[in-house]
Amino acid sequence: MEIKEKKGYTSVFINGExxxxxxxxxxxxxxxxxxxxxxxxxSNIFECNNKIISKNDLKKIKLGNLTKLELVQVVGGG
Known part of the structure; x- marks a missing residue:
């Protein structure tokens, strides 16, 4: 896992939090x-800044300030 410390904070919203x-x-x-x-x-669907993203893109997307993420879990049922 590559983590680079930075000055200040980045605000990220995940499912509204x-x-x-x-x-x-x-x-x-x-x-x-x-x-x-x-x-x-x-098994989840990911949305980043109102755009559906593929699982392959998870390694490419850097979290920037005010990034909005939605993680949607698909469940079956009837």
Whole structure:
């Protein structure tokens, strides 16, 4: 996991909750930090700043100030 400390804080909203980060990190690494398992990653839909993103892009997206993330879990049922 690559984490670079930075000056000041980055505000990130995940499912409407505010998280303050004092380091730069890509989304995939931050999900690992939050203990989101690989199985949850593969079964969820991710939205970043109102745009659906693919699982492959999780390694590319750096969390910037005021990034808005939505993690949607798909469940079956009837």
């Amino acid at each position: 505010l998280y303050l980060l004092n380091y730069e990190v890509v989304l995939k690494d931050y999900l690992s930090y939050l203990n989101v398992s690989e199985s949850n990653i593969s």
